[in-house]
Amino acid sequence: MFNAQYFRTFITLVETGSFTRTARHLDMTQPGVSQHVRKLEQYLDKPLLERQGRRFTLTEAGRRAYDYGLRLFSEHEQFRHSLDDDALDTGECRIASPGSVGLMFYPYILGQQQMSPGLTVNYSFAFSHEIVSDVLAGRHDLGIVTETIRHPELECRLWHQEPLCLVVPADFAGTSLTELMGIGFLNYSDGINHAGALLRSNFPDEFRSMSQFRRQGFTNEVGMVLDAVARGLGFTVVSRLVLETSPWQRQVKELDLPVTEYETLHLVSRSGAKIPRRYARLLEGFREQRMRERFGHGDIVSPL
Structure with a gap:
């Protein structure tokens, strides 16, 4: 049976290089550490350590198990933080827009993702009717469309003008x-x-x-x-x-x-759905950038 604690013990053992230090760090007994490693070897059906007395080296399977364990816990932390709707720089954003918007908005979001590694972006380029269908089906949390959408299960509001x-x-x-x-x-x-x-x-x-x-x-x-x-x-x-x-x-x-x-752009989401704050940060950041650029060209309109 998969047990994340076995991976946690194994990772700690590799990083400390000692069963004794691992037991002390995890507040376990040394036999308990050994048992976790054996259980993990049984689960993977591969030896993870080559033991030489009180010392050990990693087998090829051990190195791969260590790398996988690091990725496992990193992804776990990202997932845990993504559940926080108030987090601004972590979590997944699922957005769809026409190409006229996405040609610039998508690169902007990628720049934000570079500065916030915990942010994940799934962006689709589509026509308005496809965006509406995908938002209704839950494939996207937010859609950007170029026309007002009237649907009992959707909320549509003005966002930006170009x-x-x-x-x-x-x-x-x-x-x-x-x-x-x-x-x-x-x-x-x-x-x-x-x-x-x-x-x-x-x-x-x-x-x-x-x-x-x-x-x-x-x-x-x-x-x-x-x-x-x-x-x-x-x-x-x-x-x-x-x-x-x-x-x-x-x-x-x-x-x-x-x-x-x-061109007036509208935001579309499912009625009653709570849109996490990270979306608002991306949307407002992009709009403010465009307003500054247009002001520099002497062409600015009031925010919607």
Whole structure:
């Protein structure tokens, strides 16, 4: 039968190098220490020690059992601390978001994980309907979506806003709606909604609907749509998060527009579920970082 105490005794024995010191350290008798080691050898069906009188060396199985025991108790401590909902730097975070958010939020979380080794992150990139299904099924504790979700088993609240950017090829010299019609529109999952909102606000006398624009293609991965723009195939509208993380940002440019529209991000969780404080720390830390960056660009909105 598996017994963690046998591993604890064995680890202590290896680290002290003495049955006597192990017994003293663990407040046991020396025969008790020997019995734990024998029980562990019986359980593993391998000799762990090569004894030479009162001294011993580890067998290959003994070295592996020692390494495993260290990992076992380390993982146990991490698990125990993860059960504390008030802990800020330990525990598991299960989050899902669209690529437009995750392209920057996921690297931010990885940076936090580097500073807090007790933090574990499981992050999924998905579409809004998939995120909702996964949160309902308990596969994720928290989802980030780009639209308001109304469901009796879910709570949905505003979290953050990112400016929308009208992105054109780097050599595009136009500024008018007619000139944008001339190069055509590159679509992605939220592309039509984002483009419609931004163009309607900035060209109110000319814009009627996105059906005015020739469709130049579609991709379900927002991070890839700027590749097509960089090749001169058309324009698109994406959140600034996407533009700032794109490997093609030097091959495209953002058109300056007088009116700013935003991609509004919402947090989705199961109704009545208590979200541990570590999530709030990550969410607020990221949002504050984005606000500072936008303030530096002279573009800031009040927190939601």
